[in-house]
Amino acid sequence: MSKRAFHIYNIIILLLLLFMNLLVLFAFGISEGGINLSAILTIVLSFALWGAFYLLQFMRDRKVWRVSWLCVMVVVLYFWQTGLGASFGRWIV
Structure with a gap:
């Protein structure tokens, strides 16, 4: 994947985030x-x-670095937006 593909994926995630937050507002x-x-x-x-x-994601030019941080970003934002992070925190404690 090229830099352009990662920019497109991040823009798509930003648009989804914007839509979800406008719905919440x-x-x-x-x-x-x-x-x-x-x-x-x-x-x-x-x-x-x-x-x-x-x-x-764009601190380094390695594709593995970018893919791993893209996956981490999707998981963290999913838990943040859905509120599952709070229930996950209760499982740990």
Whole structure:
């Protein structure tokens, strides 16, 4: 895979992340509680996580490095977005 393919994969993941976060903001907006600071913080942190993993992928030119960090990014963002990280943390403790 080339650099262009990795950029395309990361853009696709960013668009999915954007769609999911806009859906969450819409859900918070139509609820009685409204949008609070913790909701905005979690959404901003999800984009910060994406950006950090994006930078990590392109620190080195090895394909193994990029593929491994792409897979780690997908898993971490999946657990972050779905809230499964909290239940996974309860399994450990």
